[in-house]
Amino acid sequence: MTGRDLLPPALLIGLLALVPWATSSNTMLNFLVTVLIVALAAQGWNLLGGFGGQFSFGHAAFFGTGAYATALLQIRGGVNAWIACLIGIAAGGVVGWVIGVLAFRARLRGSYFALVTLAFAEVLRILTNAADFTGGAAGLLLRLDVRPMNFQFASRAVFYWIALVCVAVVLLLTVMIERGRFGAQLAAVRENEEAARALGVDALAVKLRAITLSAAITAAAGCLYTQYFLYLDANIAYGSWISIEALLAAIVGGIGTVAGPVIGALTLHGLGELTKGFAGDITGVDLVLFGLLLVAAIGFAPLGIVGSLRRLRVVRLSGGAR
Amino acid sequence: MLDVADVSRRFGGLLAVDGASLTVAEGEIVGLIGPNGAGKTTLFAIISGFIAPSKGSIRFEGRDVTREPAHLRARQGIARTFQVVQPFAGLTVRDNIAVGAYLRHPRRQDAINHAEAAARRLGLETMLDRPASDLTVAGRKRLELARALATEPKVLLLDEVLAGLNPSEIRDIIPVIRVIRDGGVTVLMIEHVMQAVMSLCERVYVLAHGRVIAAGVPRDVCADPLVIEAYLGHGAAGRIRAGEVAGA
Ligand SMILES: Nc1ncnc2c1ncn2[C@@H]1O[C@H](COP(=O)(O)OP(=O)(O)OP(=O)(O)O)[C@@H](O)[C@H]1O
Ligand SMILES: [Mg+2]
Numbered sequence: 103m104t105g106r107d108l109l110p111p112a113l114l115i116g117l118l119a120l121v122p123w124a125t126s127s128n129t130m131l132n133f134l135v136t137v138l139i140v141a142l143a144a145q146g147w148n149l150l151g152g153f154g155g156q157f158s159f160g161h162a163a164f165f166g167t168g169a170y171a172t173a174l175l176q177i178r179g180g181v182n183a184w185i186a187c188l189i190g191i192a193a194g195g196v197v198g199w200v201i202g203v204l205a206f207r208a209r210l211r212g213s214y215f216a217l218v219t220l221a222f223a224e225v226l227r228i229l230t231n232a233a234d235f236t237g238g239a240a241g242l243l244l245r246l247d248v249r250p251m252n253f254q255f256a257s258r259a260v261f262y263w264i265a266l267v268c269v270a271v272v273l274l275l276t277v278m279i280e281r282g283r284f285g286a287q288l289a290a291v292r293e294n295e296e297a298a299r300a301l302g303v304d305a306l307a308v309k310l311r312a313i314t315l316s317a318a319i320t321a322a323a324g325c326l327y328t329q330y331f332l333y334l335d336a337n338i339a340y341g342s343w344i345s346i347e348a349l350l351a352a353i354v355g356g357i358g359t360v361a362g363p364v365i366g367a368l369t370l371h372g373l374g375e376l377t378k379g380f381a382g383d384i385t386g387v388d389l390v391l392f393g394l395l396l397v398a399a400i401g402f403a404p405l406g407i408v409g410s411l412r413r414l415r416v417v418r419l420s421g422g423a424r
Numbered sequence: 425m426l427d428v429a430d431v432s433r434r435f436g437g438l439l440a441v442d443g444a445s446l447t448v449a450e451g452e453i454v455g456l457i458g459p460n461g462a463g464k465t466t467l468f469a470i471i472s473g474f475i476a477p478s479k480g481s482i483r484f485e486g487r488d489v490t491r492e493p494a495h496l497r498a499r500q501g502i503a504r505t506f507q508v509v510q511p512f513a514g515l516t517v518r519d520n521i522a523v524g525a526y527l528r529h530p531r532r533q534d535a536i537n538h539a540e541a542a543a544r545r546l547g548l549e550t551m552l553d554r555p556a557s558d559l560t561v562a563g564r565k566r567l568e569l570a571r572a573l574a575t576e577p578k579v580l581l582l583d584e585v586l587a588g589l590n591p592s593e594i595r596d597i598i599p600v601i602r603v604i605r606d607g608g609v610t611v612l613m614i615e616h617v618m619q620a621v622m623s624l625c626e627r628v629y630v631l632a633h634g635r636v637i638a639a640g641v642p643r644d645v646c647a648d649p650l651v652i653e654a655y656l657g658h659g660a661a662g663r664i665r666a667g668e669v670a671g672a
Contacts, residue, residue, distance in 0.1 A: 283526045283535065290523040293512035300472065300506070301575055302498035302527035 107277055111361045115270045122259035131258040135330055137371045138265040139323045143344055144351035144363030145272045146320030151349060152358035153276075153285065154312040155292030157212070160219030161320045161348045163201065163226050164194040166340035168321025170230060172328040173242045178235070183253035187325040194321020195314045197222075202313035206306055220345070227340030241335025244328065253329045265326055269364060272319055276360045288312055320348065350392055354399045356408030365407050370395065425450045425610055426471070426502075426579055431480030432634070433466055440466045442634035443480070448579065453601070453611040455625035455642065457618075459655050463634040464614045465507050468581050471612075472504040473497040485578070499527065501578030505568040505585055507614070511556035517543065518552040520567055524574030542574040546600060562593045573604065580604065582613040586620050598623060618646070630654065 121134060143165055151157045171190035175181040181189070205218050230236040248254045255261050279285040287308045290298035295305050323344075328334055347370070348363075355366020373395070374388035381387045403410045426448040433441040441463040448454045456464050469475040471482055473494035481490045489497055503524075512520050521539035529535040543549050546566040551559065559567060565585050572580055582601070586594050598620055605611050615621050621628060622642050630638040630645055632654035638645050645651055 282532055283530050286519065286523050286526055286535075289515055289519070290512055293514050294510050296474070297506065297510035297512065297571075298523065299474070299494040300498060300504050300510075301524045301571060302495050303523065304493075304495045 107281070107360075108274075111270075111273045111277070111364075114361055114364060115266065115273065118266055119263065122262060126259075128258060131262050133371065133375060135258065135262050135265055137367050138262070138269055139326050139330070140344075140347050140351055140371065141364045141367035142265070142269055142272060142326065143320045143323035143348040144355070144367055145269065145276065146316045146318070146323065147348040148352040148357065148359075148363045149276065149279070149319065150312050150316035152352055152362070153280070153292065154288045154309060154316075156309060156313070157216050157349070158219040158313075158316075158345070159216040159349070160201075160221070160223035160342075160345050161317075162340045162342060162345040163219065163223040164198055164317035164320040165324040165327070165344045165348075166223070166226055166230070166336075167197045167317075168194040168324030169328045169334050169339040170236060170242075170324075171321075172325040173244055173334060174236065176244060177242060182251070183329060184251075187253065187322075187329065190325040190328075191318050191322045194324065195318035197321075198317020199310060199314045201317075202310045206309045206313075220342070223340055223342065223345060227336045230340060231336035237335070239335065241333060241338070244332040246332060254332070261330055265330075268322055268326065272322075273360060273364070280360060284308070284311065346392075350396055352406075354395050354406055356406030357404075359405065359408040362406050362408045369407060425485055426612065427483035428467070428471060429481050429483070431467065431470055431477045431482070433463075433470060433475060434478045439634050441470065441477070444631065444634065444636050445480075446629050446636060446639070448610055448612050450578075450610055451605070451608070452626055453605050453613065453624050455621045455628035456612060456614045456631060457616070457621060457628055458631035462631040462654075464631050465583055466634075467631065468504055468583055468614065472502055472581060498575055498577075501576075502581070503572040503575045503577035503579070504581040505565075505572050505583055507583040507587070509561075509564040509568050511559070511564055511567055513555070513557040515556060516553055517548055517556055517559070517567060520556050521548075521570050521574045524571040527575045538576075539570075539574055542570045545573065545603070546570040547596075561588045562590075565589065566597070569600075573609070577609060579610040579612060582611060582615075584614050584616060586615060586617045594620060622646075 122131065143161060146164065147158060147161050168190040171193040172186045175186035175189055176183055201219060201222050205215050210218055231239055236242070246254070248256050287298065287303045290301065290303055291305045291308050299305050324339060351366035351370055352363045353366070354370060355364065356362030370392060373391055377387055377391050399406050405412070428444065428446045431441055431444050432439065444467055456467070458464055466475060470477045473492055477490065481488055483489065484497070484500060484502060489500065512523065518536065518539055521542050522535050525535040525538040525542065529538055540549070540552065543552055546569055548563070548566055548570055551563065556564070556567060569585055586597065589597065594617060601611065601624055613625070625642055627640060628642050628645050629636050630651050637654055638648045638651050
C-alpha cells in the first residue's frame with residue numbers, strides 16, 4: 103500500500119475531524135452526523151455495487167436490521183448498547199449472507215438482483231411495522247440515559263467523532279480490499295464472471311463475502327442511527343429512503359472509488375440543505391435535486407465526482423509533461 | 425495426464441459432442457481440429473468444467489474431475505482460453521493478468537510480479553498500464569494467453585488463439601506456444617490455422633459432428649480421406665485423388 107493512495111481519504115477525514123473545533127453549532131453537527139451515517143451506509147453499498155457490480159436496491163434491509171437489533175437488544179434484552187451495536191452489525195451481515203445465498207445461488211443479476219433486494223427490504227419493513235415485538239407502527243424509543251457506557255453522550259461532537267472513526271475504518275478497509283486478492287477477484291467477477299471462474303475464482307464465494315461485508319457496514323450505519331436519534335420505526339429503519347441515499351451517494355460521489363461514498367453523501371446533503379434554504383420547505387424539493395444529480399452523474403460523469411477529479415488531474419499531469 | 429472418456433453433450437435436439445474420447449500425455453502439444461460446429465469448443469467447456477457432460481467422464485492426473493466446478497479445476501491446473509476473448513475490459517492489462525496470478529500467490533506483490541513476468545512472456549510488457557479495452561485483437565489474444573498462463577497451469581487449453589491474427593502475428597506467437605510447452609506446460613489446442621497445427625502439434629484429433637473421426641500425427645491425419653470429407657464434403661477425397669492422377 104502506498105502513501106499516495108491513502109493521502110486523499112486521510113486528508114478528507116482529517117478535515118472533517120476538525121469541524122467540531124471550528125463550530126459548535128448543533129445544526130451543523132446534526133447535519134454532519136446524518137451525512138456520516140449516510141456515508142457509512144453508502145460505503146457498504148459501494149463495496150457490493152461499486153466494486154462487485156451487484157446493484158442492490160434494498161440496502162435498507164441491512165440498515166434496518168442493524169438499527170432494530172441495536173434497539174431491541176437494549177429494550178427487550180437489557181444488553182449493553184455497545185455490545186448491542188456489535189451484535190447489530192453481525193446481524194446485518196447474516197441477513198446479507200442469507201439474501202446473497204438465495205439470490206446468487208439462483209444466479210440473479212442486474213435488475214433481477216436489484217428487485218429481489220428491494221423485495222426483502224420491503225418484507226422486513228412490513229413485518230416490523232406489524233409486529234408488536236418491534237413496537238409496531240409506533241416504533242421504538244430508547245431510554246435517554248446519557249452515559250458513555252450507554253453509547254449516549256452529552257456532547258454531539260463525541261458522537262460525531264465516533265461516527266467519523268467508523269467511516270475512516272471502512273475507508274481503510276476499502277483501500278485494503280481494493281489492493282488485495284479479494285478486491286482483484288471481486289473486480290474480475292464484476293467485469294466477467296466466466297473469465298473469472300476460468301482463472302480459479304470461486305465467483306459465488308466472492309459475491310457472498312462481498313454482500314456479507316457490505317451488509318455489515320450498512321448495518322453499522324443503522325446502529326449509529328439508533329444510538330444518535332434514540333428513536334426508530336419501520337419506515338425509518340427499513341424505508342427505501344436509505345436504500346436510495348446509499349446508492350445515490352456512492353454513484354454521485356464515484357462508484358467503485360474509495361472516497362466516493364463520503365464525498366457523495368456530503369455533496370447530496372450539502373446541496374439538499376442549500377436548496378431547502380433557497381426554495382423554503384417545499385416537500386420533496388431535495389428529492390428532485392437528488393434525481394437531477396443522479397441523471398447528471400450517469401450522463402456526464404460515470405465515475406462521479408472522484409472520477410472527474412481524477413481525470414482533471416491526469417489531464418493536468420500530462421499537460422505539464424509536455 | 426488428461427483423459428476424456430466417451431463424453432457426450434446434448435443441447436436440446438442437437439448432440440454437440442457425441443461419445444468423444446481423447447488423451448493427452450504430459451509435455452505434449454496436441455491439436456484438436458474439425459470443421460465449424462464440430463463441437464470443439466463445447467468439448468473444451470466440458471473439460472474445463474463450464475458445461476456438464478450428459479455422459480462420460482473427465483480424468484485429470486488420475487482423478488475423476490467430472491463433477492468438479494470450473495474454479496476447482498483451474499486450481500488443480502487446468503487453464504483455458506476463450507475462443508471469443510473475455511478480457512476484464514475495465515481493468516488494466518496488469519490487473520487482468522494479476523487475477524490469474526492471485527490463484528497461486530495470495531500476496532499482492534507476488535501476484536503482480538508473476539503477472540508482469542507472464543506479460544513479458546507474451547510481449548505485453550509495454551501495455552501493462554493500459555486498460556484491456558485498448559488492446560487490438562492480437563493483443564487481446566495474447567492477454568487471454570497471459571492470464572491463463574499466470575495461473576501456472578499443468579495443462580493449457582487454447583481455443584483458436586491464432587484466429588483473427590495476420591500471418592506475421594501468427595509467426596510471432598507460434599514460438600511462444602512452443603516455449604510455454606518447453607517450460608513444462610502441456611498444451612491441447614483447437615486450431616484452424618493448419619500451418620500452426622503442422623508445426624506445433626505432435627498429435628491431432630479430428631472432431632466432426634461431435635465424434636472423433638481420426639487421430640494421429642498431423643501429416644497422416646490430413647491425408648485421411650475421412651478427414652478430407654469431413655471438411656470438404658462427401659466424395660471430396662475421391663475427387664482430389666482423381667485430380668491428382670489426372671494432373672500427373
Ligand atoms: N450453449 C449452447 N446451446 C445450444 N447449442 C449450442 C451451445 N453451445 C454450442 N452449441 C451448438 O453445438 C454445436 C457445436 O458448437 P461448438 O461451439 O462446440 O463448435 P466448434 O467446433 O467450436 O465450432 P467453431 O469452429 O465454429 O468454433 C454447434 O452446432 C453449436 O451451435
Ligand atoms: Mg469453437
